[in-house]
Amino acid sequence: MDASTAICTWFVADDAGSATHFPQVSAMSDAPKTQAVYWRCVVGFFASSLAVNPNARHLLFTNVPVPEIDGLDIARWLSRNGIETVVRPITYRLPPGSVKNWGNQFYVFDILDHLSEHREIHRAVVLDCDCVWLRPADGMVSQIDQHGALTYTMHEEDYARDEVINGLTRGQMARFLEQNGGPSLDAIPYFGGEIYAARSDVTRRIAQRARALWPAVRSQGEDAPREEAHLLSVLYAFEGIAPDTAAPFIRRMWTTFKFNDLASADADLTIWHLPAEKKTGFADLFARIAAAAELTPSTSPVQLGLTLENYARDMGWPQRRPAKLIRDLTLKIAEKFPGR
DSSP states (O other): OOTTEEEEEEEOOOOTTTOOEEGGGTEETTSHHHHHHHHHHHHHHHHHHHHHOTTSEEEEEESSOOOEETTEEHHHHHHHTTOEEEEOOOOOOOOTTSOSBOTTTTHHHHHHHHHHTOTTOOEEEEEOSSEEEOSOSHHHHHHHHHHSEEOOEEOTTTSOTTOOBTTBOHHHHHHHHHHTTOOOOSOOOEEOTTEEEEEHHHHHHHHHHHHHHHHHHHTTOTTSOSSHHHHHHHHHHHHTOOSSTTTTTEEEOOBOSSOBOOOGGGGGOSEEEOGGGTTTHHHHHHHHHHHTTTSOTTSOHHHHTOSHHHHHHHHTOSSOOHHHHHHHHHHHHHHHSTTO
16 A cells, blocks of 8 residues: 555534534533543544555545644654654534534545645545554555445344434435435435545545535534534545445444443454543543654554553453553543532
């Protein structure tokens, strides 16, 4: 794999006028502490990818200058490791008050616009920053080239036709598709928004169609998408893109005290997506990377601690070890009883 494949993640820093609630960190998106959580994830994402994809092109998309967090000058760290920072404003945003949660997720379409403008990028993998790379992307690249795009499908057993998913049902997505020139379907699959992976020709078509649909999305009619995964689901249905082709490579893995679905088979994945570890496992991973920040980029992943063994300890796979259990419980109690 060479630099014609771009591995990307992103972070939008909201201000008070554009802030919405981020449930997984139980805070508003404009809070400095919230934003620090995501910057730590960004560092962990890129460090883990560089460990297994050293020859890929790496791009960070953001709407603000990259900050210093916990003493680490992240902009300098990115530059030293050959990671390009693309500062691009968010233009795909719903009117204020349209949604209560996750109000900046449509930024992925600003990213697709950028990728469409750069023909030297033959394929791109765009992921949420709370992901860890375990294996090289070569297998994904082969499947992207074969299928055109890889999709992560949330199955019907997870979401029935009329079950509301972040404000919209799969039936409503199908109606929006038909209302805007697509085929007539009873329901369409719901695809997770944590991954966008496609060839450049597919990305150009998806980006062009997203721009055409955006006025209908922004109007926020009854069936209009409320989040990027809704719109991606509609766009994939428009393009006839096959479902579930990303399943061999990535899984959304839950590690909360109420729901934990980690499995031994996760060791065979290329990417772990760990939404519940933003404030815990990724903080530990960030601390390890920050402590080794002055080592040269050519330092081996083992020396940097970027190994499955360490990811397993940080993220509690396949189950929490005592030290992590104590830390996670302490954080949970502190959040539930602040000031005590």
